[in-house]
Amino acid sequence: MTQSCKESKYQGQVKVGTYATVPSNSAAQLKAAIAKQPISVTVEADTAVFQQYTSGIVDSAACGTNLDHAITAVGYGTDSASGLDYYIVRNSWGSSWGNAGYINIAAVENTIGICGIQQISVYPTTN
Numbered sequence: 001m002t003q004s005c006k007e008s009k010y011q012g013q014v015k016v017g018t019y020a021t022v023p024s025n026s027a028a029q030l031k032a033a034i035a036k037q038p039i040s041v042t043v044e045a046d047t048a049v050f051q052q053y054t055s056g057i058v059d060s061a062a063c064g065t066n067l068d069h070a071i072t073a074v075g076y077g078t079d080s081a082s083g084l085d086y087y088i089v090r091n092s093w094g095s096s097w098g099n100a101g102y103i104n105i106a107a108v109e110n111t112i113g114i115c116g117i118q119q120i121s122v123y124p125t126t127n
Contacts, residue, residue: 017126019122019124020122020123020125022123025111025112025113026109026110027110030118033123038074038090040073041071041089041120042116043071043105044066044116047062047064049064050115053097055099057079057084057086057104057106058103058106058114059086065119067119071090073087073088074102077104084106085106085107085108086104088102089102089104090102105117
């Protein structure tokens with residue numbers, strides 16, 4: 001069965017007029033932004049630490065900080081056992097990757113962040 005692309009049917013559904021940048025190196029600022037809406041964050045995703053994630057909280061410098069992948073931070077929390085703060089991040093690789101398509105990345109104040117997550121983060125401000 002051959003079908004044609006329906007790209008033109010979906011064009012113009014979402015437009016971003018302006019955007020804002022979350023201040024770099026601040027877990028508090030990124031959490032405050034996430035509390036309002038999902039945030040586009042950038043990370044290094046070409047390392048085994050990231051690519052082989054299945055559960056828990058990534059809190060390793062081995063994840064790297066050379067940004068090469070944009071994903072969406074959708075929440076944050078604190079691990080009750082360790083007291084470690086973390087971001088809940090949805091990846092675009094599908095539900096068979098990570099923890100049903102998600103990864104938890106440690107939130108560390110005053111740094112570029114684990115996997116570089118606190119370097120460049122943006123969100124739309126108007127349509």
